[in-house]
Amino acid sequence: MPTMRLGIIGLGGAAKQMVPSFLSHPYVAITAAADPRDDARSAFAAEFGARTHATAEALCADREVDVVYIATPHQMHRDHAALAARAGKHIIIEKPMALTLEECGDIIAVAEANGVHLLVGHTHAFDAPILKMRALIREGVIGPVSMINSWNYGNFLYRPRRPEELRTDAGGGIIYNQVPHQVDVARLLGGGMVRSVRSMAWTLDPTRPTEGAHVTFLQFENGSAASLVYSGYDYFDTDEFHYWIGELGEPKRPDCHAASRRALEAMTGTGSEVAAKAGGGFGGGRRLTVPPQNEWNHPHFGVTVVSGPDGDLRQSARGVTHYGRRGAVEHPLDPPRVFPDKSGVIDEMYDAFAGLRPILHDGAWGRATMEVSEAILRSAREGREVGMSHQVPVRD
Amino acid sequence: MPTMRLGIIGLGGAAKQMVPSFLSHPYVAITAAADPRDDARSAFAAEFGARTHATAEALCADREVDVVYIATPHQMHRDHAALAARAGKHIIIEKPMALTLEECGDIIAVAEANGVHLLVGHTHAFDAPILKMRALIREGVIGPVSMINSWNYGNFLYRPRRPEELRTDAGGGIIYNQVPHQVDVARLLGGGMVRSVRSMAWTLDPTRPTEGAHVTFLQFENGSAASLVYSGYDYFDTDEFHYWIGELGEPKRPDCHAASRRALEAMTGTGSEVAAKAGGGFGGGRRLTVPPQNEWNHPHFGVTVVSGPDGDLRQSARGVTHYGRRGAVEHPLDPPRVFPDKSGVIDEMYDAFAGLRPILHDGAWGRATMEVSEAILRSAREGREVGMSHQVPVRD
Structure with a gap:
């Protein structure tokens, strides 16, 4: 090769x-x-x-x-x-x-x-369990997709940021940085062709003046529909609904609610948040914590359940669970090859x-996901359903 | 008295x-x-x-x-x-x-x-934890409500039924029997005044020809919004997200997915499903299973999280959890006085x-909940947002 x-x-x-x-x-x-x-x-x-x-x-x-x-x-x-x-x-x-x-x-x-x-x-539409869910859907395991539901509550808004990352008009906040994950996953599972978007989004912390939460209804051309819920306010944590595994697949402690808020509050010096942000890149002081290899799980983005007449599929810790007519059946995946x-x-x-x-x-796929993400903001601001015109189907 | x-x-x-x-x-x-x-x-x-x-x-x-x-x-x-x-x-x-x-x-x-x-x-808007959530909201514990999100996946459609209970036009299916729970809870937490409804609903089993699943977006007059998700198809079970406690507050086994489907399949004689349904009333053969009193939890309806700028509230096993700026704080309730x-x-x-x-x-409250429930069906059938005209605020 x-x-x-x-x-x-x-x-x-x-x-x-x-x-x-x-x-x-x-x-x-x-x-x-x-x-x-x-x-x-x-x-x-x-x-x-x-x-x-x-x-x-x-x-x-x-x-x-x-x-x-x-x-x-x-x-x-x-x-x-x-x-x-x-x-x-x-x-x-x-x-x-x-x-x-x-x-x-x-x-x-x-x-x-x-x-x-x-x-x-x-x-997160590249995550192995999401691709596996798509493959199982293609195989007809649950029949035609009806609904796709996704919740993600976490600490996004309280991770260290550069100032422009807290300005929506500069591409900050969840609309440009977290919502595309959810939309990409929902579009992959739902076939890609979103017909319309109805949403509400919130900017709840004046010190982090960008959208940090949304709730969205997506109607697909094929009759399926999705609900997407996101909160980055570091209160409730949906990793509780995913076996206390963090976004990257790491084991996670169940008692860290609001810990990112407190860590950020402790950064008092001028520029210390910006420095902390830079610390996450190359040449920065912060190392990525890699758990022992036997504790590696697949990454995930909150909890996602996709339904059809013949069952529900849900990302599990190390694969996909199919809840069908005979109960829950696990479709295990190979462990992650890297962390x-x-x-x-x-x-x-x-x-x-x-x-x-x-x-x-x-590119066309990415633009379609961006169109939905932008429509979430527009629907929330205008209080109405927004139609799509740049959607493309999944090419599989 | x-x-x-x-x-x-x-x-x-x-x-x-x-x-x-x-x-x-x-x-x-x-x-x-x-x-x-x-x-x-x-x-x-x-x-x-x-x-x-x-x-x-x-x-x-x-x-x-x-x-x-x-x-x-x-x-x-x-x-x-x-x-x-x-x-x-x-x-x-x-x-x-x-x-x-x-x-x-x-x-x-x-x-x-x-x-x-x-x-x-x-x-379920009468459940003590839901009333407690409303009281905490009134006290200002999380600030003005932003979003309310509710998932309930369970076995509803496969409990024994009379034939008319499987016909939507006769008041059967989830729209008339399960959705009102979700709407009542969401309206109580959101203040009551729904402005519009956007929904999709599905009839996925031709042998149970009534709606068994829906996903709905509610916009409230006050700017809050809700997503409601329900599936009665006996596949995934959201009681997993509620400490494996069943709807009535009973401890629940985690390995009973699709068990109601299998029980129904085993009823082969003519009229046996109708007889099983009648067995749940007075004079019927089925007794309500009451767990030992030290295992009584409060009833619940799937999982509901309500958010505001100062935190999220979630029904817990025996009270309400407030996820706030300092982490998770439990607001315990007195145990149920009856089961x-x-x-x-x-x-x-x-x-x-x-x-x-x-x-x-x-009555006005009940009609407003019925208006939203009916609008869920209408929005799903017509593929558009439906406005409300019979809403009333919470009288507390």
């Missing part, structure tokens, strides 16, 4: 969480990375022996890069995607794909014009690179 | 579940009951020494009855309420209040014209009877 050489633009927290999955692929090599911060570059170079660049332009000119992973702040996604595409590089672009549907369209167009693959992710396991992203890009299968979470 | 003398019309399963709560009230006496079935009447007379009547008319003419509890099939509610009101009896009417909003209006009018109290229930505990109904009627406080779940 051919080796796929990967370059990273943006050495922040997203890249730090993604790199282990890149490295877990037998035919992927990380050959280069770009970041304007010296300390991030030198930390990365020291750890991986990869070439580093100060600019995205330089990385895109690097001849030893086949695929560019764009993990820069959201507002830079379009320009960085254009740089990569024009240099003939395939593109993995972090969610949110961009800040507007117009930007999404530009990214799709430039990738197409230059004949490069475009993948939007990671989202945290975001390997679905690199597997999907590699398979396209090697000509094995097309990309599922491509 | 005055004694309140109670007469029951309809000695089926609803009455059998309600009577222990009536008897648990120190100032309530059950003095009479009516049912057309001889065996039900004699069983009741033998157990309670109460006078029995073959007709609702005769019971309403009974001078030793102050309050009539109407637990007859839904389609009889209006006529029985009219009989009771014209005889000057106060009325407790089981949910659903009636089959149409017009019938609800007739019941309200006849009660008003005759100056009698009218209470619609039981619903199953539906005593909120009789307490509310007694307090009105004794002039202590007005009825919370009155």
Whole structure:
């Protein structure tokens, strides 16, 4: 099999969480990375022996890069995607794909014009149990999907942030950063074609002035429907409904409600929250805690149950549970091959690179998810149902 | 305190579940009951020494009855309420209040014209933890309510039924029998005034041809919103998310998924399902299983979480959990005084009877809940948002 050489633009927290999955692929090599911060570059170079660049332009000119992973702040996604595409590089672009549907369209167009693959992710729609649920649906295990319901209550809004991450108009808050996970999962399970969106969303903490909670009804073209509930206010925690396993698959203590609020309150110095945020990237002081391998579970995003006439499917700790006519049946999965396991992203890009299968979470898919996410905000602001016009079906 | 003398019309399963709560009230006496079935009447007379009547008319003419509890099939509610009101009896009417909003209006009018109290229930909005959640909201513990989310997956559609209970146009299925619980709870927690309803509902089993699942978005006038999810298809069971406690408060085994489907399949003789249904009433062979008193928990209806800027509230096994800025805080309640505990109904009627406080779940309240329940069906059938016009606020 051919080796796929990967370059990273943006050495922040997203890249730090993604790199282990890149490295877990037998035919992927990380050959280069770009970041304007010296300390991030030198930390990365020291750890991986990869070439580093100060600019995205330089990385895109690097001849030893086949695929560019764009993990820069959201507002830079379009320009960085254009740089990569024009240099003939395939593109993995972090969610949110961009800040507007117009930007999404530009990214799709430039990738197409230059004949490069475009993948939007990671989202939790790449999680192995979610892909397994989709496969079971395709096999007809529960019959045609009726409803899809998802709850996620957690601490999102109280993780350390840069100021723009708390401004919705700059792509901050749950609409651009958490809702796309839920929408991507619901669209994958429901077939992709959302007809309309009805939602309410809330900004409940004036010190974190961006949406932190929403409740949304999605009607699909095929008659199925979904409810999506999210709260990032660090009160109730739906990981209780998922075996006390955290989002990345780590075992989680059941007594940490509001702990992120308290940790944030304890950061009193000027800029200390911003410093804490930077600490999560390369060159930062915070290490990703990796549990012992026998405690690795698959990642998840709250609790999701999908229903049909012949049963319900629910992500379990290490696979998928099918509640059917004869009771609960477990469909176990292989354990995660890496922690945290975001390997679905690199597997999907590699398979396209090697000509094995097309990309599922491509640009049109990502734009459709962004359309629903934006419509959640619009429906909430306008108090009415919002129709969709950029939806695409699941390509499986 | 005055004694309140109670007469029951309809000695089926609803009455059998309600009577222990009536008897648990120190100032309530059950003095009479009516049912057309001889065996039900004699069983009741033998157990309670109460006078029995073959007709609702005769019971309403009974001078030793102050309050009539109407637990007859839904389609009889209006006529029985009219009989009771014209005889000057106060009325407790089981949910659903009636089959149409017009019938609800007739019941309200006849009660008003005759100056009698009218209470619609039981619903799970009378559960002590739900009333406690409402009280905590009124105290400002979580601030203004933002979202209310409720999931209930259980076995409803596979409990033994009479044929009309499986016909939506005869008041069967979840819309008339389960959804009112969810709507009543959501309206109580959200203040009562629903502005609009968007829903999808499903009839997934042709042998049980009535709605068995729905997902619904409620927008309230005050800016709060709710999502309600229900499945009665006996697959996934949300009692897993409520400490494996069943709807009535009983400890529940975690391995009974689809058990009601299998029990129903085993009923092969003609009329055996109808006989099984009748077995749940007075004179029937099935006894209500009462767990040891130290295992009594409060009843619940799936899992309900209500949110505000200052926290989330969730019904716990024996009270309410407040997830706030300092973590999870338990608000314990006194244990149930009876099993199953539906005593909120009789307490509310007694307090009105004794002039202590007005009825919370009155006729206008019940009609508003019916309006939302009907709108769920209409929105699902028409694929659009439906506005409300009969809503009333919580009177507390």
